[in-house]
Amino acid sequence: MESSASSIESLAARIDSLESERAIRRLSHDYCLGFDKRDADRFLSIWWNDAIWDIGPPFGRFEGIAGIRRALYEVLWPAWARTQHLSGNHCIDFQSADRARCVSDVDCVGSLVGEADCQLVGATYTDQLERRDSAWRILERTVAIHYFNPVPGMTLSPPDG
């Protein structure tokens, strides 16, 4: 029979893996909420200082937390009047206890500044994640946009108050 000490160690490792997945999904959720609610602190807290955010066309590739911050304030937020991201399908694979890869999908509904018709965007995020000093953050997020198209005649607005 296994000794208690080694059992406890093995249980702790299993819990650590579940907690890591929770932390990794949370980064994805904070990305969506931070971006959509224009909460820069929340959005920027998910990246390592040396992170890369590679959105590709039409937005570009941004390096380092300063580059990501600039992209947010100078490229992305000025382009969108309004967005709603819903992320899901998180497939997380650990390369070690402190490194993981996560592939997930996102549906986004939004309005570009100056355009009446809203857009539907579907994309896949491929993330490289790292745990440093007990905290998980994104080291690299690559965005593959599968479609980015207007819905003819549909304009976004909240219900009348």
Next chain:
Amino acid sequence: MESSASSIESLAARIDSLESERAIRRLSHDYCLGFDKRDADRFLSIWWNDAIWDIGPPFGRFEGIAGIRRALYEVLWPAWARTQHLSGNHCIDFQSADRARCVSDVDCVGSLVGEADCQLVGATYTDQLERRDSAWRILERTVAIHYFNPVPGMTLSPPDG
């Protein structure tokens, strides 16, 4: 070295936190499935008796399980011919072992009674949750609807059988 007893206690607390998050997400999922499939038992099981469901315009604010039940039968279900809610982005923060706040997003596709064109609705739920006698339920859900608009010319129907 830590004693086994204290280690076990600390592992149990970590498992409890993971189980609590699971229970909290499940409440959100039962909200969607209960509402969309018109399963009142499922939908009503997620709220404490003294809960508040604050949807805001155009639907209103409902207090207590009796008020929520009335809203369901007299306001919401009569208004919608069909809905599909997909919830995600659950950001859960514990205020204590038995109290938590959860912010999540939802995409809803639905048809209002008497209207041919379907609606797309995007919203954020802010939930206050409490555990009482080992069970997690919602104490207050506030809904912020970001857009609620028709898709011109799109009518919802299942495929021919």
Next chain:
Amino acid sequence: MESSASSIESLAARIDSLESERAIRRLSHDYCLGFDKRDADRFLSIWWNDAIWDIGPPFGRFEGIAGIRRALYEVLWPAWARTQHLSGNHCIDFQSADRARCVSDVDCVGSLVGEADCQLVGATYTDQLERRDSAWRILERTVAIHYFNPVPGMTLSPPDG
């Protein structure tokens, strides 16, 4: 006071349940990613050899891994030019430690071959799952499609590179 050994056993059972839910959600996510990215290995790895995939109209009911593979290559992938599935709302109930039922919802955006206007599809998956030799897979997935309709004038395309 409970002995350490029995405590450890009870913690292990709770961790096992959390890990099982993680594995079950992962099957749903691999379904989406495997289908959408046309990664047959990923898609086929989620089913037991004796599994049933019952989509109903307009696609049909497919039995066994050979039937599911044929459905994929001869029915589904030829019908769709492009799809994006986002699954969520996973409600998992265990019938035993090795058997579970999962109800979840999916939003799908896609284009049928030969059609310019894209489709929005909303459906519910009801899954019967089994663990065999430590691995969870789907034994039966029944798809209830609630709507499957074109968005007039909306064509899917990626942004210009």
